[in-house]
Structures are given as C-alpha cells and as structure tokens.
Amino acid sequence: MDFSLGPEHELVQKMVREFAQKEIAPSIQEWDRKQEMAPQVLPRMGELGILGICFPVNLGGQGMDFISLGLACEELEAVDTTLRVVMSVHVGLCGLSLLQWGTEAQQAEFLVPLARGEKIGCGAFSESGAGSDVANLQTTAKQDGSDYILNGEKMWISLASKADFALLTARTDPNPKRRSQGLSSFIVDLHSKGVTTGDLKGKLGVRAGSTGWISMQDVRVPAASRLGEHGEGFKITMSAFDSGRYTVAAGAAGLIRACLEASVAYANGRKTFGQPIAEHQLVQAKIARMASDYEIAKLLFLKAGWLKNQGVRNTVETSRAKQFATDASFHAASEAIAVHGSYGYSDEFPVERYLRNARGAMIYEGTNEIHSLIQAGYALGNRTDKALRREMPAYESTRWQAELDSPPIVSR
Numbered sequence: 001m002d003f004s005l006g007p008e009h010e011l012v013q014k015m016v017r018e019f020a021q022k023e024i025a026p027s028i029q030e031w032d033r034k035q036e037m038a039p040q041v042l043p044r045m046g047e048l049g050i051l052g053i054c055f056p057v058n059l060g061g062q063g064m065d066f067i068s069l070g071l072a073c074e075e076l077e078a079v080d081t082t083l084r085v086v087m088s089v090h091v092g093l094c095g096l097s098l099l100q101w102g103t104e105a106q107q108a109e110f111l112v113p114l115a116r117g118e119k120i121g122c123g124a125f126s127e128s129g130a131g132s133d134v135a136n137l138q139t140t141a142k143q144d145g146s147d148y149i150l151n152g153e154k155m156w157i158s159l160a161s162k163a164d165f166a167l168l169t170a171r172t173d174p175n176p177k178r179r180s181q182g183l184s185s186f187i188v189d190l191h192s193k194g195v196t197t198g199d200l201k202g203k204l205g206v207r208a209g210s211t212g213w214i215s216m217q218d219v220r221v222p223a224a225s226r227l228g229e230h231g232e233g234f235k236i237t238m239s240a241f242d243s244g245r246y247t248v249a250a251g252a253a254g255l256i257r258a259c260l261e262a263s264v265a266y267a268n269g270r271k272t273f274g275q276p277i278a279e280h281q282l283v284q285a286k287i288a289r290m291a292s293d294y295e296i297a298k299l300l301f302l303k304a305g306w307l308k309n310q311g312v313r314n315t316v317e318t319s320r321a322k323q324f325a326t327d328a329s330f331h332a333a334s335e336a337i338a339v340h341g342s343y344g345y346s347d348e349f350p351v352e353r354y355l356r357n358a359r360g361a362m363i364y365e366g367t368n369e370i371h372s373l374i375q376a377g378y379a380l381g382n383r384t385d386k387a388l389r390r391e392m393p394a395y396e397s398t399r400w401q402a403e404l405d406s407p408p409i410v411s412r
Contacts, residue, residue, distance in 0.1 A: 005067075005071075008064060008068065009067060009068055009071055012053070012064065012068045012071050012072055013071050013075060015048065016048075016050060016071070016072045016075040016076060017075045017078075019044070019045075019048055019050070020075055020076055020078065020079035020080075020083060021079060023040075023044065024038070024041065024079050024080065024083060025079045025080075028079060028080045028208055028353075029347060029350070029353070031207075031208040032080070032207045032208040032347070032353055033207075033347070034208075035201055035202075035203070035207045035208075036208070037082065037162065037208060037209050037210050038208065041082075041083065041086070042086065042117075042120055042162060043117070045083075045086060045117065046116070046117015046118070047117065049061075049062045049117070050072060050076075050087070050117075051086075051087075051090055051091065051114070051115070051116075051117040051120075052091075052095075052114070052115030052116060052117060053068055053069055053072055053091070054066055054068060054069040054091065054096075054395075055095060055099060055111065055115040055400075056399065056400040056401075056402070057400065057401055057402055057403050058402055058403055059099070059107055059111050059112055059115055060111065060112040060113065060114075060115035060116040061115040061116075061400075063397070063400040063401035063402075064400075065305075065309050065395040065397070065400075066246070066305045066308035066309050066395060067302060067305040067306065067309065069087070069091065069246075069247065069250070069305070070246065070247070070249075070250035070301050070302065070304075070305045071250070072087065073087050073088075073247045073250035073251040073254065074250050074251060074253050074254035074257070074298070074301075075254060076251065076254065077250075077251030077252065077253075077254035077255050077258075078254035078255065078257055078258045079258070080208055080353070080357070081205065081206050081209070081251065081255065081357035081358075081360070081361070082206055082207075082208045082209030082357075084247065084248075084250075084251030084254070085158050085159075085206060085209050085251075086158075086159065086209070087247050087251075088158070088244050088247040088248055088251070088365070089121070089122040089123050089157075089158045089159050089163075089244070090114065090120055090121050090122065090159065090163075091243075091247065092123075092240070092243040092244035092245075092246065092247040093121075093122070093123025093125075093167060093240045093241075093243065093244045094114065094121030094122060094123055094165065094166070094167045094240075095111060095114050095115065095121060096240070096243040096392065097123075097167050097185075097227065097236060097239065097240045097243070098110055098111040098114070098167075098187070098227070099111060099392070099393065100239060100390055100391070100392045100393070101185075101227050101228045101232075101236055101239075101390050102227060105224070106187065106224075106225070106227065110165055110187050113164075114165070119164040119165060120159060120162055120163045120164050120165075121159075121163055121164070121165045121166070121167065122157055122158060122159040122160060122162075122163040122165075122166050122167070123157075123158075123166070123167050123168075123240060123244065124154040124157045124160070124166040124167065124168035124188075124214050125137075125154070125168065125169055125237055125240075126154060126155055126156045126157065126364075127139060127152070127153065127154055127155055128153070128155050131156070131363075131367075132366050132367050132370045134169070134180075134183075134234065134237050134238070135178075135179035135180040135183075135234065136179065137152075137169060137170065137171055137183060138152055138171065139151065139152025139153070139154065139168070139169075139170040139171065139216070140152060140170055140171050140172075140174070141170035141171065141172050141184060141186065141221070142172070143172070143223075144220075146222065146223050147220045147221060147222055147223060148170075148172070148184075148186065148220075148221045148222075148223060148226065149218055149219065149220055149221075150168075150170055150186070150188065150194075150216045150218075150219040150220075150221055151216055151217060151218060151219070152170065152215075152216055153213060153214065153215045153216070154166075154168060154213060154214040154215075155213050156200070156211060156213075156364070157211070157212055157213060157214055158209065158210065158211050159209075159210050160197045160198070160199070160210065160211070160212035160213055160214050161197045161198060161199050161210055161212050162210045163190055164189070164190060164191065165187055165188065165189060165190065166187070166188045166190055166214060167185060167186075167187055167188075167227065167240065168185065168186055168188055168214075169183050169184070169185045169186075169233040169234070169236065169237045170183065170184060170185075170186065170233070171183055172184040172230060172231065172233070173231065180234040181231060181234070182231060183231070183232075183233030183234045183237070184226055184228070184229075184230050184231060184232065184233040185226070185227040185228055185232070185233040185236040185237065186221050186225055186226050186227060187225045187227055188216075188219065188221055188225070189221075189225075190214065192219050192220070192221070193219070193220070194216055194217045194218050194219040194220070195214065195215070195216055195219055196214075196215045196217075197212055197213065197214050197215070198212050198213055199211065199212040200212050200213065203360075204356050204359060204360070205353070205355075205356030205357040205358070205359055205360050206356075206357055206360050207356075228389075228390070229389070232389070235388055235389075238315075239388065239392065241365060241366060242313075242314060242315050242318050242392075243392070244365050245318045245319060245321075245322040245365045245366065246301065246304050246305065246308065246314075246318045246321070246322075248322050248325075248326065248361055248364070248365050249297070249300065249301040249304065249318065249321035249322040249324075249325045249326070250301040250305075250321075250325075251361070252297060252322075252325035252326045252328070252329040252358070252361055253294060253297035253298045253301055253325050253329075255329040255332070255333070255354060255357070255358055256290060256293050256294040256297055256325070256328055256329045256332045257294050258350070258354060259290055259329070259332035259333050259335070259336040259351060259354055260287065260290040260291055260294055260332065260336075262336055262340075262349065262350060262351055262354075263286065263287055263290060263335070263336045263339040263340070263351075264278070264287060266339060266340050266343075266349070267283050267287065267339055270341075277339070283339055286335040286336075286338065286339055287339070289331070289332075289335065290332045290335065290336070293328035293331070293332060294328075294332075296324065296328070297321070297324060297325035297328055297329075300317070300320060300321035300324055300325065301321045301325065303317055303321070304317045304318045304321050308392065308395070309394065309395040310394055310395075311391060311392065311393060311394025311395075313385045313391070315374070315385060316374065316375060316378045319366070319371045319374045319375055320371075320375055322361075322365060322366070322368075322371060323368045323371040323372070323375070326358070326361040326362045326368060327362065327368060329354075329358045329361065330355070330358040330359055330361075330362060332354075332358075333351060333354040333355035333357075333358045334355060336351040336354060336355075337351050337352060337355060339351075
C-alpha cells in the first residue's frame with residue numbers, strides 16, 4: 001500500500017496552489033462582498049488546463065488521473081469554495097458524464113471544447129421541487145420528429161449564467177411504471193432559442209460564484225444531443241453525482257485545511273493572559289480536531305479517487321467521503337471562528353467566509369441526510385451496485401496521455 005503522490009500529482013498541487021493563492025486569494029474578499037464571480041476566473045482556469053485536467057489528451061484534456069482532479073479541488077477550495085464549484089459542475093457533472101456516456105460524435109462536439117476551456121459546462125438537475133428527489137423532476141422533453149422539445153425550469157444551478165452547455169435530465173415519459181423511469185438526459189446549448197438564465201442573489205455563502213436558474217420554453221434539442229439511451233436519464237444522473245460528490249469531498253478537505261492553517265497562524269500570534277492562545281489547551285483541542293479531520297477527509301477522497309482510477313464503482317465510498325468531509329469542514333469553520341474570537345465574526349478574516357461556504361456543501365450533491373440513507377442501505381445489504389451499460393472508464397496513463405510530448409500541466 002503506497003500512500004505517496006507521484007511527481008505529476010505534486011506538479012498539479014503546486015500549479016493549482018500557486019494559481020489560487022497568487023491570482024485569486026488577494027481579491028476574493030472583494031468579489032465575495034460584491035456577490036459576483038471575478039471575470040478572469042474561468043478563462044484563466046481554462047488557460048492553465050485546470051478545466052480539462054482529467055480528460056484524455058486526444059479529447060482536449062491534460063491526460064491526468066482522478067486523484068489529480070481531487071488534489072486540484074482541494075487546492076482550489078483552500079482559497080474559496082467557488083473555485084471548486086467550477087470543477088464540480090464543469091468537470092464532475094458535465095464533462096465526466098460525457099466521458100462516460102457520450103458517443104464519439106458527442107465527445108468531439110461537446111467534450112473537446114469543454115476540456116480545452118473554450119466552452120463552459122454545467123449540470124442542471126435540481127428544480128424547485130426536486131433536489132435530492134431526482135425522480136420528481138417536472139421538466140419535460142417531448143419527442144417531435146428528430147428533435148425533443150423541452151419545457152421547464154432548473155433551479156440552484158451553478159454557472160447557469162456562465163455556461164455554454166448544460167447536462168440536464170427531463171421527463172420523457174409522463175406515466176412511468178416507476179418514478180425513476182421515464183427520464184432522459186440531454187446536452188443543451190444554453191444559447192438556444194427559448195432558453196433564459198439568471199443569477200440568484202442573497203445566498204448565505206458561495207457568493208463569489210455564479211448560482212442561478214435555467215428556464216426553457218419550447219426549446220428544440222436534436223435527438224443527437226440526447227446523452228445515453230431514451231429513458232436512461234436516472235442512471236446517468238446518479239453516475240454524474242458520483243463524480244460531482246467526489247469533487248465536493250476533495251474540496252471540503254481543502255476547506256478544513258484552510259481553517260486549520262488560519263487557526264494555527266492566529267493562535268500563535270494572539271495573546272491572552274500573557275501568553276499565545278496556542279498554549280491554551282482548549283484552543284489546542286480545537287486545532288487537534290481540525291488536523292485529524294483533515295487527514296481523515298483526505299484519506300477518504302484519495303481512496304475514492306484510487307477506485308475511480310481502477311474503473312471500480314465508488315458510490316458508497318464517494319458518499320462517505322462527501323458526507324464526512326463536508327460535516328467536518330463546517331465544524332472546522334465554526335471552531336476557527338471560535339479561535340479568532342470577535343475577529344472571526346467579521347470578514348476582516350476569511351474564516352467567516354469559510355463557515356458560510358461550508359454550509360452549502362452539506363446540502364448540494366445530495367443532502368448529508370440522504371447520504372446517511374445511502375450508506376445505511378449498503379451496510380444493511382439493501383442496496384447494491386448494479387452494472388451500468390456504460391461504466392466510467394478506468395484511467396490508463398499511456399492511452400490518456402497519448403500525443404503528449406511535454407509535461408501535462410504548465411503555468412503559462
């Protein structure tokens with residue numbers, strides 16, 4: 001059992017950390033206050049190859065593995081959750097679903113520009129009455145000759161107003177035998193006639209990112225843009241969540257680390273009763289918990305990433321990593337505020353932003369209550385993984401890095 005990271009993994013960590021710390025961290029507080037996404041974020045992430053980090057080179061990506069994806073998410077969220085959210089929806093929900101389920105023609109049309117950062121993708125599943133309950137989707141897609149006509153509204157969609165493409169799931173059968181049947185998935189061009197998008201304001205956290213809605217009125221989508229087979233939408237959505245949840249888990253580990261680093265720095269510099277508060281045992285207990293939780297969260301997401309590399313289904317492992325890491329990140333942020341005292345309650349220090357950002361991850365990509373049910377189902381033997389028509393391909397470095405003559409990621 002080898003717990004060491006390879007040279008390519010260390011290169012990913014270094015490059016992504018430098019980008020986030022040098023180019024985003026100095027201004028993130030300002031954009032959080034404005035409740036707007038900094039305009040340079042998406043173009044720069046595309047330029048650096050971050051948006052295509054784990055896609056094969058012949059599909060426009062960097063040819064790196066799934067552990068590299070997790071490490072990138074950790075480094076991004078260590079600065080701000082909004083950066084990791086980009087990876088969750090562009091790479092996790094949209095891009096990896098195309099890699100798993102897309103035809104060669106669909107991958108050439110949609111995945112290649114996404115991996116190159118030329119286009120931005122998102123996942124559009126949630127609706128006002130359907131979040132964790134995916135089978136309750138009300139958006140409809142009715143077949144009309146060689147097209148589908150989509151009507152409905154998606155809500156709480158990250159990058160809704162920034163994305164060019166959306167992977168969304170709609171109801172194609174109004175009277176299925178089971179609620180989870182009768183759903184199909186589509187890649188929708190968000191510049192199509194009948195599509196309108198907008199941003200939501202007043203969120204508790206993730207304010208420096210784009211979260212919004214997508215409305216569709218008689219939107220005509222060619223059947224060639226249907227992802228997977230007719231009626232396969234529920235399975236595609238669930239497999240997309242496996243990828244999205246992995247990025248959330250990895251990012252939450254980064255948020256725990258950020259809380260730990262901020263708390264250590266403050267505790268060593270702040271004095272009470274004539275000594276640094278780092279010498280007070282109750283403060284030490286808080287920091288010890290953060291340090292332990294970080295190590296656990298990282299091991300959990302690395303295990304899930306390793307399974308992904310092997311092409312092994314990882315629904316329960318990813319669920320466990322997501323639930324633990326997001327719970328722990330919220331606790332770490334709360335304790336970091338306690339360590340900072342009154343200053344922690346102000347945005348003069350980043351820990352109050354960490355707390356606001358951490359709460360959302362306990363809700364999206366399946367609430368943590370839902371994840372308890374998922375894990376209980378596996379533990380009780382009531383839930384097992386059934387074979388999918390298209391499984392996520394295992395990582396093969398030789399094949400994924402074909403046509404590569406230089407290091408896969410370079411800062412430029």
